[in-house]
Amino acid sequence: xxxxxxxxxxxxxxxxxxxxxxxxxxxxxxxxxxxxxxLERMAKRFPEFHGSYLQMEDELASITAILGASxxxxxxxxxxxGPGFSLMMENYGLGLMTETPCVIVNVMRGGPSTGLPTKVxxxxxxxxxxxxHGDVGVVVYVPSSPQEMFDLTIKAFNTSEKYxxxxxxxxxxxxxxxxxxxxxxxxxxxxxxxxxxxxxxPERSLPFCPDEDLVPPMANAGEGYSVHVTGLTHDEKGHPSxxxxxxxxxxxxxxxxxxxxxxxxxxxxxxxxQDADIIVVAYGSVYRAARExxxxxxxxxxxxxxxxxxxxxxxxxxxxxxxxxxxTDNFLVAEINFGQIVFEVERCTGGAANTYLAPRxxxxxxxxxxxxxxxxxxxxxxxxxxxx
Amino acid sequence: MSxxxxxxxxASGHRMCAGxxxxxxxxxxxxxxxxxxxxxxxxxxxxxxxxxxxxTAWEIPLIHAAFENAASVAAGIESALKxxxxxxxxxxxxxxxxGGTFDIGFQALSGMFERKHNVTHICLDNEAYMNTGxxxxxxxxxxxxxxxxxxxxxxxxxxxxxxxxxxIASAHDIPYAATACIGYINDLKKKVNKALEADGPAxxxxxxxxxxxxxxxxxxTIELAKLAVETGVFVLWEAxxxxxxxxxxxxxxxxxxxxxxxxxxxxxxxxxTEEHIEKIQKEVDEKCEEYGF
Numbered sequence: 001x002x003x004x005x006x007x008x009x010x011x012x013x014x015x016x017x018x019x020x021x022x023x024x025x026x027x028x029x030x031x032x033x034x035x036x037x038x039l040e041r042m043a044k045r046f047p048e049f050h051g052s053y054l055q056m057e058d059e060l061a062s063i064t065a066i067l068g069a070s071x072x073x074x075x076x077x078x079x080x081x082g083p084g085f086s087l088m089m090e091n092y093g094l095g096l097m098t099e100t101p102c103v104i105v106n107v108m109r110g111g112p113s114t115g116l117p118t119k120v121x122x123x124x125x126x127x128x129x130x131x132x133h134g135d136v137g138v139v140v141y142v143p144s145s146p147q148e149m150f151d152l153t154i155k156a157f158n159t160s161e162k163y164x165x166x167x168x169x170x171x172x173x174x175x176x177x178x179x180x181x182x183x184x185x186x187x188x189x190x191x192x193x194x195x196x197x198x199x200x201x202p203e204r205s206l207p208f209c210p211d212e213d214l215v216p217p218m219a220n221a222g223e224g225y226s227v228h229v230t231g232l233t234h235d236e237k238g239h240p241s242x243x244x245x246x247x248x249x250x251x252x253x254x255x256x257x258x259x260x261x262x263x264x265x266x267x268x269x270x271x272x273x274q275d276a277d278i279i280v281v282a283y284g285s286v287y288r289a290a291r292e293x294x295x296x297x298x299x300x301x302x303x304x305x306x307x308x309x310x311x312x313x314x315x316x317x318x319x320x321x322x323x324x325x326x327x328t329d330n331f332l333v334a335e336i337n338f339g340q341i342v343f344e345v346e347r348c349t350g351g352a353a354n355t356y357l358a359p360r361x362x363x364x365x366x367x368x369x370x371x372x373x374x375x376x377x378x379x380x381x382x383x384x385x386x387x388x
Numbered sequence: 389m390s391x392x393x394x395x396x397x398x399a400s401g402h403r404m405c406a407g408x409x410x411x412x413x414x415x416x417x418x419x420x421x422x423x424x425x426x427x428x429x430x431x432x433x434x435x436x437x438x439x440x441x442x443x444t445a446w447e448i449p450l451i452h453a454a455f456e457n458a459a460s461v462a463a464g465i466e467s468a469l470k471x472x473x474x475x476x477x478x479x480x481x482x483x484x485x486x487g488g489t490f491d492i493g494f495q496a497l498s499g500m501f502e503r504k505h506n507v508t509h510i511c512l513d514n515e516a517y518m519n520t521g522x523x524x525x526x527x528x529x530x531x532x533x534x535x536x537x538x539x540x541x542x543x544x545x546x547x548x549x550x551x552x553x554x555x556i557a558s559a560h561d562i563p564y565a566a567t568a569c570i571g572y573i574n575d576l577k578k579k580v581n582k583a584l585e586a587d588g589p590a591x592x593x594x595x596x597x598x599x600x601x602x603x604x605x606x607x608x609t610i611e612l613a614k615l616a617v618e619t620g621v622f623v624l625w626e627a628x629x630x631x632x633x634x635x636x637x638x639x640x641x642x643x644x645x646x647x648x649x650x651x652x653x654x655x656x657x658x659x660x661t662e663e664h665i666e667k668i669q670k671e672v673d674e675k676c677e678e679y680g681f
Contacts, residue, residue, distance in 0.1 A: 030492070031520040031521070031523035031536070032520060033521075036520050039523065039535075040523070040535045040536055040538075043535070043536040043538060044538050048542065053536070055523065055536050055537075056491075057490075057491035057492060057526065058455075058456060059492075113454065114431055114452070114454065
């Protein structure tokens with residue numbers, strides 16, 4: 001990894017360095033704006049320590065190559081943007097079904113389709129949750145700065161190893177292309193988690209039999225254990241078993257693995273929420289404008305606060321319910337889409353507070369002033385609900 | 389000449405880089421195809437530089453698809469026109485760069501060939517992902533430095549040879565496959581016409597230097613295109629009905645120039661040592677022997 005110290009670094013570069021610090025030695029990807037700098041950094045850095053940089057023929061190949069590399073025992077990553085992420089959806093599901101640790105970075109740009117390749121958006125939030133077919137439990141980190149591109153990429157690797165699943169780092173064009181101060185800590189100060197290994201001897205091992213934390217230990221291919229990996233519904237031996245009972249047991253565990261460990265995985269940040277009448281919910285690059293907006297609103301006498309999900313999945317649902325029950329009247333979700341997380345917030349309030357949206361279609365982030373204007377309009381009762 | 393014939397079908401004022409080889413290729417190809425043509429174009433330099441809102445350089449109907457599917461969209465257009473009995477003499481052109489042909493677009497291309505659609509797929513090859521910032525591709529030649537195959541202490545740049553895409557295309561037993569180059573316009577024109585006249589799918593691999601990615605002077609584009617052929621780095625040939633064992637080399641230089649003349653004009657090869665250049669020369673010699681010159 002890089003020499004510890006303070007650097008002036010671009011978000012995408014910090015992401016690549018975070019991966020290297022986490023122990024990533026395998027990268028497979030396909031060029032796409034605005035994520036290409038991650039590939040370029042990996043291609044430049046990996047030869048220094050015999051890492052494998054593979055440039056694949058498309059994103060389907062990129063994600064499946066990292067699934068293969070993970071089963072061969074490497075920490076593996078790919079990076080892409082919306083169009084490539086859409087192509088990856090089937091194999092994102094394969095990774096979740098086969099419980100394969102790896103990291104997928106999606107640097108969001110304007111969509112749908114080719115959209116705005118060089119400009120910011122946050123339209124892929126629900127795709128990370130619901131984009132692949134079938135029921136899944138997922139973990140998605142949303143960085144708001146180059147520093148977090150470094151820190152959260154390490155966390156994403158740790159979570160992927162600990163809970164055995166592909167973890168998404170959901171950046172956006174602005175965070176990824178922003179250059180800012182990044183502190184690289186000493187190696188011994190970085191927590192690194194490795195996948196747990198089976199303790200049973202190979203002849204008694206059940207490769208998909210979970211421990212109490214619902215996560216099965218993982219033997220890599222070539223370590224003497226039976227490794228039968230399939231996207232078909234499978235039993236604890238890993239063998240396909242196409243029946244209702246096995247499906248129920250497996251899919252329930254895959255969802256519970258995240259749901260019941262959510263307290264361990266969940267991260268969010270709060271700012272002046274204690275006495276807040278109105279709480280702005282914002283993530284990624286928009287968080288930066290929202291924080292300023294809250295400060296301006298406070299100066300104007302509005303009791304404003306801020307909640308920033310750092311893991312957008314799992315979502316801080318209990319916390320939002322608590323805040324709604326305990327005095328916050330209104331939630332305002334500022335996001336660069338036509339309303340995705342706003343539905344989650346509305347659900348979590350349980351009707352105990354009103355939920356409003358400050359949408360943007362992509363191309364730029366909100367200004368603090370437009371968020372403040374929205375807050376003022378809400379306080380004055382000028383907006384009936386978030387669909388206005 | 390009628391008014392129609394005089395009209396350029398790729399209008400001037402597009403946003404290609406100065407000296408871009410694709411401009412010359414596109415102007416020639418569209419003017420040969422004529423106004424009774426429909427085009428699909430994959431994401432890439434061509435799409436970005438000719439369609440920036442609120443302008444378009446296209447004087448024929450155009451669908452910009454995604455990165456991977458220009459040939460599939462073209463197959464859809466062709467089938468629908470046939471179904472409605474409206475195909476007539478209309479040319480269906482599918483355009484993609486080397487990335488959209490060699491890599492991500494290959495599956496769509498192979499399917500279009502196999503189903504025998506009357507579509508001409510044209511690959512504009514500038515030997516890397518130039519639109520996203522010069523990343524390597526399976527079209528990138530041995531020794532080229534790109535942003536994802538950077539030269540350095542541990543690397544000479546791209547360490548694998550270029551994929552023989554036109555031979556692979558021809559191996560689908562399609563009626564017509566050819567390589568062409570913007571240094572040889574008459575040869576390119578002939579091949580466009582043959583491709584369009586073919587009864588079924590056709591493939592044109594058009595070599596187009598890129599000053600931005602190859603890092604050569606913008607006034608050297610045509611000279612480099614010619615040098616690629618004169619040195620034997622890029623061979624001009626055509627094959628009918630998948631007959632790659634008996635392909636027709638359409639231009640043989642009287643005396644082949646050393647590859648160094650081609651390589652030394654481009655900064656993407658500037659780091660290569662004599663040893664590397666010898667290796668490239670040897671490979672080119674072997675290839676030319678295969679092609680019979």
